[in-house]
Amino acid sequence: MIRFEDLHTYYGDSHILHGVAGEIPAATAVGLLGRNGMGKTTLIRTLMGYVRPAQGRVLCDGREVTGQQPEKMARLGIGYVPEGRGIFPNLSVRENLVMAARPGIDGKTAWTYERVLQTFPRLAERLNNGGHQLSGGEQQMLSIGRALMTNPRLLILDEATEGLAPLIVAEIWRVIAQIRSTGIATLIVDRDWRKVLAHTDRALVMEKGQIVLQGASAALLADPQALGERLGV
Numbered sequence: 006m007i008r009f010e011d012l013h014t015y016y017g018d019s020h021i022l023h024g025v026a027g028e029i030p031a032a033t034a035v036g037l038l039g040r041n042g043m044g045k046t047t048l049i050r051t052l053m054g055y056v057r058p059a060q061g062r063v064l065c066d067g068r069e070v071t072g073q074q075p076e077k078m079a080r081l082g083i084g085y086v087p088e089g090r091g092i093f094p095n096l097s098v099r100e101n102l103v104m105a106a107r108p109g110i111d112g113k114t115a116w117t118y119e120r121v122l123q124t125f126p127r128l129a130e131r132l133n134n135g136g137h138q139l140s141g142g143e144q145q146m147l148s149i150g151r152a153l154m155t156n157p158r159l160l161i162l163d164e165a166t167e168g169l170a171p172l173i174v175a176e177i178w179r180v181i182a183q184i185r186s187t188g189i190a191t192l193i194v195d196r197d198w199r200k201v202l203a204h205t206d207r208a209l210v211m212e213k214g215q216i217v218l219q220g221a222s223a224a225l226l227a228d229p230q231a232l233g234e235r236l237g238v
């Protein structure tokens with residue numbers, strides 16, 4: 006569904022991505038691993054069109070979309086839950102969800118307002134609260150809920166569990182598993198590499214702006230030494 010070739014991305018003079026290539030096939034869960042600062046978020050921002058690569062291409066269903074506006078990527082069915090959340094703090098939970106609603110690219114609305122609230126019962130209890138009144142975990146749930154309201158084909162989750170209490174973290178992984186089981190492709194970045202590998206089909210490991218290891222998640226999990234060298238664990 007999404008393919009990327011030879012991506013080179015810079016922030017000013019800093020050369021961050023050094024020829025990154027890979028793909029996220031439809032209905033496939035892909036993990037993106039790597040230590041801090043290795044370029045994971047930059048790769049996601051490049052795929053989503055927040056930064057334009059100096060070289061290389063991003064393709065969606067075989068069509069070039071390199072550097073397209075993030076809004077256009079959203080219309081192509083890519084849902085993005087950014088690191089640090091990205092909800093509207095001055096709008097209520099209900100408003101945050103309703104304003105994100107749109108049918109999927111196939112015209113279907115599998116994820117309705119009601120279904121999102123069933124998935125996140127905590128949000129159902131906070132409908133009239135402003136985004137800023139929510140706990141960190143609730144904000145994260147709202148951010149995922151907003152992305153689901155767009156009925157995406159691919160959901161990108163960047164550090165969705167960061168800084169959250171263990172019970173909330175478990176809740177978020179439960180929802181990620183549920184999303185995966187509906188056939189939505191996912192790209193997941195999380196510090197907990199075991200969890201990432203347990204919840205994905207394949208994984209890419211980045212080091213210094215390059216993909217240095219990739220393969221089936223189960224195979225990577227079975228060879229923790231190779232992974233440990235790359236992740237410093």
Ligand SMILES: Nc1ncnc2c1ncn2[C@@H]1O[C@H](COP(=O)(O)OP(=O)(O)OP(=O)(O)O)[C@@H](O)[C@H]1O
Pocket residue numbers: 016019021039040041042043044045046047048
């Ligand atoms: N807006 C920016 N301007 C300049 N440099 C940046 C910017 N954002 C990130 N960087 C640098 O780019 C490199 C890659 O950062 P990136 O956020 O992609 O890494 P990451 O693998 O996602 O790590 P983390 O888990 O810490 O977010 C880092 O050296 C970082 O300091």
